[in-house]
Amino acid sequence: MYHFIEVKLLKNNSSNNKQKPTTSSGGNVFLLILNVIIRVFQSLVVFGVILIVLGGSLGLGIGMGYFAFLVEDTQPPTKEELQKEISDITEVSKMTYADGTPIANIKSDLIRTRINGDQMSPLLKKAIISTEDEYFEEHHGVVPKALVRALISDATGIGGSSGGSTLTQQLVKQQILTDETTFKRKANEILLALRIEKYFSKDEIVTTYLNVSPFGRNNKGENIAGVEEAAKGLFGKSAKDLNLPQAAFIAGLPQSPIVYTPYTNTGALKDDLSLGMKRKDFVLFSMYREKAISQKEYEEAKAYDLKKDFLPTEQANVNTEGYLYYTVLDKAVEIVMDLDMKKAKVNRDDLDQVGLDQYEEQARREIQSQGYTIQSTIDQNIYNTMQTAVANYGYLLDDGTADVNGNTMIETGNILMDNATGRILGFIGGRNFDINQNNHAFNADRQVGSTIKPISVYGPAIDQGLIGSESRLANYPTTYADGTEFVNSTNVDLNQFVTVRNALNWSFNIPVVHVNNELRKKMGDDNFSYNHYLSKMNYPASDAWAYESAPLGSVETNVVTQTNGFQALANKGKYQKAYMIEKITDNSGHVVYEHKDEGTQVYSPATASIMNDLLRSVVDSANTTKFKPTLAGLNPHLASADWVGKTGTTNDYKDSWLIVSTPTVTLSSWSGHDLPAPMTTTSGDNNGNYMANLANALYYANPELFGIGQKFELDPSVIKSKVSEFTGEKPGSITYNGAKFNTPGKTTTSYYAKDGAPQSTYKFGIGGTDSNYASYWGNLAPRATTNNNNNKNNDNKKNN
Structure with a gap:
């Protein structure tokens, strides 16, 4: 307001003095206007900063309050409880007959061998940290800026999947929480990650991560977890003896084990290894970027012919559980696959074979490790019989x-x-x-x-x-x-x-x-x-x-x-x-799946x-x-x-x-x-x-099994048509070779679902040719003509 008045007064003075504007006076006006603009802009900036500070403080307060609300029901675990949970590998699932009698515990085909941190190559640890969590040595369980970026992406849907999970958070997701994508689960993940960082050293955390994570398949087609089995199953050596390219390849597997694994489920080496090799190169670049390796090491490892190191296919140990075990397991895997795809809002028809394989492996691991009870429809007595x-x-x-x-x-x-x-x-x-x-x-x-x-x-x-x-x-x-x-x-x-x-x-x-x-x-x-x-x-x-x-x-x-x-x-x-699967329940008795089918007429x-x-x-x-x-x-x-x-x-x-x-x-x-x-x-x-x-x-x-005494009855809606045995159509008159006569033969009942039998025709059947009909009528029609004449004579006698 003040500057505006000052400019106006100057203009009035200029007008009153009736002086012709000069270059100097015009410049003064311009400077005054510029001064006004700058001061207004400064005021707006100060005001904006104040708003941002206030908004940020308010947002921080709301965010902290919301976080507290989300985790208020979560009892912080003790160190001993956390130790057990992050180190726990599987919980045994089982399958039963229809009456609940056990068939068998479900074997986990996940081959795993635990090792200590000093039994792992330092290259492995550097590779996994450089690729999955470059701030691992600095953070306390979470990286705030990455977390905010991920939350904004999840909330807005903008920017795709932006990550945000540290190695510690990934460990929490694998071992303690589910893959559910809710703010409450994310809040608990953060809380538990901070707790783990408080109780355990960085080396303990990365060692545990490398022991529990899945690493695809070995050369026998078996699913493997932990770096020791990965090293043995891919390269035939211990995890401590891996060279740089081998360590980089293994470190790249946990992100998508089935996609990057070099082996199929039969143990055969894949024809196309490009996805796994590109992932290995990315790991090497990440190590170079984080200065975990030199440029020379990076270039030599990238040029290394890794394919020659992969083990040839070997025969896995033959399992002897029998037809029942594997059939019930396969049917359960199909169901859990469908549940997982439904949860992810994925249509099976939209997935390629790689995607289907991933969901199948995920479902199989879930069944083998989540303590499920799978109740089959199989009657034990009948099956054994x-x-x-x-x-x-x-x-x-x-x-x-x-x-x-x-x-x-x-x-x-x-x-x-x-x-x-x-x-x-x-x-x-x-x-x-x-x-x-x-x-x-x-x-x-x-x-x-x-x-x-x-x-x-x-x-x-x-x-x-x-x-x-x-x-x-x-x-x-x-x-x-x-x-x-x-x-x-x-x-x-x-x-x-x-x-x-x-x-x-x-x-x-x-x-x-x-x-x-x-x-x-x-x-x-x-x-x-x-x-x-x-x-x-x-x-x-x-x-x-x-x-x-x-x-x-x-x-x-x-x-x-x-x-x-x-x-x-x-x-x-x-x-x-x-x-074959009646119901699947989890370890707390919650029904995960129950068969329901209205049927189709x-x-x-x-x-x-x-x-x-x-x-x-x-x-x-x-x-x-x-x-x-x-x-x-x-x-x-x-x-x-x-x-x-x-x-x-x-x-x-x-x-x-x-x-x-x-x-x-x-x-x-x-x-x-x-x-x-x-x-x-x-x-x-x-x-x-x-x-x-x-x-x-x-x-x-089971003497009651076959329902002796029960009968298949004709439905009341069945149309019962009286037909000629000769034509299968209603009795009536037929014209053949210029002669008209009644259809020959006895009558019988023909059952129809709709419409009933048609009237008598010369071409009464389905599929016959003219010569077929001529032959058929030619053989039987004379007899029919005779019968027809006899009927007429009888009628005349009756009339007489």
Whole structure:
């Protein structure tokens, strides 16, 4: 205000004196204005500084108050408690049967050997400090400026991941706290880091860090932790004997062990080592920057050919826990992986293989070290019975054939599944785990043969109203669209139209291809069955589902997936995804995971009940399997259960399948050579014989298991159509060769899920050609014409 008035007065004086402005007076005005601006700016600066000081003090006060609030419930640990926590490596997890009876403690495959600080190369310590925490020797657990930068980044999302964790904080995160990203956890991390720095020396801290941190895999494919195992597993020497480039490579591993490790999970050296080598070079540069090494040492170490130092692959010790242990563990790892990805808001489909491997390793370490209890769905009595049965009756599968390696043992994979829930009650992974660790129930994908026909063709066709149970299908020699001929496995009922029921009973190939082609044509989608049915049941995606030959079972899948498809049919068309893990709890009893599944209605209840009626005929007719006659000889009471099912055989008898259901459970069997090779033509009968003995053994383990006395009933919504046995359509008049007559033959009931049977037509079937119809009608129509004339004469007599 004062300066403004002064300028105004000067202007007035100048005006009153009426003097012409001179250069000197103009300069004075300019200087006065400049003076005003400078003084105002100075005032603003002083005012801003005051605001910053006051704001900073206020912010500091608020921050300290908030920090105190976050840690008020945290009881500062004693030195002894901290010593135990930062040095503690793992807490044993366990797996149990469905009733809580222990299966086994979960072994940690993390190989670790503790060593003292003086047993570590000084180069290692310099490398890890230079790379992970350049202020390690100066700070007291935290670096304030780095911490503020990280907090601002976390709060605003600006600047990406800016770090901020010292080695001490990393030790806290690894050994005491979780990876949870909350301010409360961060505050506790700071508090504990300060506490550790108070109680322990810098050398003790870095030594502990190097003992507990993960370092990827060794040359046996085993997960390793601690620098001693890293040195031995990568370079075959002790940690104290590492040279500079070796020490730098190991020091670079903890940031992302699986990415930078030179070995795969089989112990093979990776084809591409570039990520690990770039990380090693970064460590060397960090050491040079921090003056831990000279320029000469840096350049020599960077030029060093480290690849030649990596150990060749070695065979790890074979574990002998068995199929159950590894299957439960693998299923638990899948669940924890999904939980971790969900927590991180990561979509599995967005991850590449490196990312998936990282999450898998993280989940496996979590399970092996967090004191989890994994409750499986496995019934101990049933599981043990199945293992005894395969040991006693597995020989029934052997037929004298051998694979390319000369192995004559026919392998098998079996699943017992609860229909209502999808619970896996028991399984058989193979004949002998000590001989063959391949899990044929879960991990072996094989061609499914004719077991796919009810799932991918007949079920969807009935569901869409295309066919009923007694619809007629062409069974004449034919070809695919490209001219390739295909045939049935038997010549029974060839050169005629057969019913859907009979086509399933004999597992004819020609009719099912016709039905599939007609279904694709009607729905306008070559991949209709997969898109609308199989995908809902987690069958693997494949272009082969759209092939004409898909109904013959050329697509590969595993036993549990195929069993699950039949579970859906046995459960009124509702798919309940197969599962083996009921619940996972942590060491405090908190539920980490619990299975929940509302299920998916894949087929209508009407369709499912019609399919079960048809599949009952398959088992009862014994045309393709001797399962029921054999079972009747072993246990007539068990044979009286309402069994439904389907067989499957692939080219050259390389695979044999049998899947059967009662109203309560589904039992499946695949058999074949571990390396696909032809078996004899009796392989199907062998499988049926084996399955009958397996079912009988299970009955004596639990007589209520198969629900004897319960029946698969037709759903009330099923449409029961009266049809001609000759055409599979409603009885009526047909015009043939200019003559009109009633459809010949007796009538029967055909079951439909929708619409009901169509009116009588000349071209009544699916897949027939003009010549097929001419032949069919030509053979039977004269008889029909005679019957028609007789009916007229009888009518005339009645009228008379």
